[in-house]
Amino acid sequence: MIRIAAWLMVLYATAHTVGAFVVEDAARHVPAWFSGELWGEDFSNMSPAGSALWLTLASFAPPLFILGLLLLWLHRRRITPPAFVAWMLGGLTMIDGVINPFTPWPILLLASVLLLIGIRRAKRENDRPHDSVTDASRLGHSREVG
Template identity: 40%
Template structure:
């Protein structure tokens, strides 16, 4: 039976990764930028509606109001979770821990799918962050072997 080491890859004391730091800041900036930008664009017109109990149509839940669209574009968009991923990457980097490869692969997959579906946007910049995280995983040797494969 093959066992997989699941302990985090911790860099030697004081060894922090510039690649991971840059990736973390790219992810954080993208999440923060989208969240703040979308709030500034939608909140002046719809903030009151979001909190007065009329966000969703009481008669027909499939009715899509401008306030509901603005809410999904800002508060329920990809911005806040992306901000959390970026801050988590920065937190790991400050402790000398290489982020798990699943973060880089998930972000890259999400960017490619959404870019193909929605067209031109700044999203491909996040492929740089994913590439930096993958490069650091390769450098530190934290690319875990597939289950059943002998390393």
């Protein structure tokens, strides 16, 4: 479940960023970003270049991409992420869903739920009693054969 949730985040973030650059044509504003044109930008009256920046690199998509990759990295190493990650992402997603109901926010809500389920399953598996031989070897003790 954690792996599926992480891939949903990576794909969502990639689609958002690439879509903004290609579909919304934000790429044409990139030169303005590096010219200093946005340094005195008024947020209440944003220019098209400023809007394009906030839709792409300054959006939540790049950090979401990084979070998805981090979760995949943790999963490959059998490290369970903390549940607050799923709860915080789910909370932000719900707020976004109220503010922007006609966006694909349900995908991130699904990722949050899958992540939470995966975290709970992993914790349940870690709480199960293990074989005493395995526990002893993990602790560096040898098991006496009698």
